[in-house]
Amino acid sequence: MADWLRVEIMNGLMGLLALRLENAPAADTITKTADIWEKALGPRVSVEQLDAPRIAAGFQRIFSLVRKWPAPIQVIELMPPRPRLKELPHILTAEQRAENKKRLQELSRTISGD
């Protein structure tokens, strides 16, 4: 698994440990907990530049929301979506517009049974 993912999980779990939450894992089991977080987050993230900030933001949001040690899904649900790629402007030609309008009219006639 990627090193950057482990670093993000480490940073997040350290923050949670510092909060001394109820049900926090013990020192000797924290690495097992981290393994599970890695398995839970791993399939949902793949690109460091896009996903590392999302994981950090998910942890950042959960710090102020929990009193008990959270499950990975709680962080996953708080992760923002990936930034949208810039889309090309979608311009229809006059012919395409006319064609679409005609198709809609046909559909409308079919539905009304004329």
Added chain:
Amino acid sequence: MILHCPCCHAQFSVEAIIQDEAARELIGFKSVIPTALWSYLSLFRSEKRALSWERALKLAKEVLELADTPSLDGAMSETIEALRSKGGPPLKNHNYLKRVLESRSGMVETQNVASLPASRGGVKGTSRTDAAMTNLEEWARG
């Protein structure tokens, strides 16, 4: 703790009096006796009978011998909060308060150890949180 007015024979709570800062200072409770003592003593009162002054004095003397005033104040507040939320019969001794005092002194020791500058790195005496963080660092390094 319920008081009886010797003049009008009305009953009222001592907690109601010490709500007022000036009254508390005037009576001299603040500097001598932990503020939480009055509420703590009420844990010994049965539902049907008021706590006698003799018993209250005996209990207060016992409590004041357990620890210093700041420690007692915090521990008694914690005891009152815990026992009131739990409910149950009146207290018969200070065993619960003693356990709270012990746990609080343990927490202070842990905090003192955690605040030492060279406490990270699995050195003997580190806090459990610190040890967990060290283990996490090693995990992230692979």
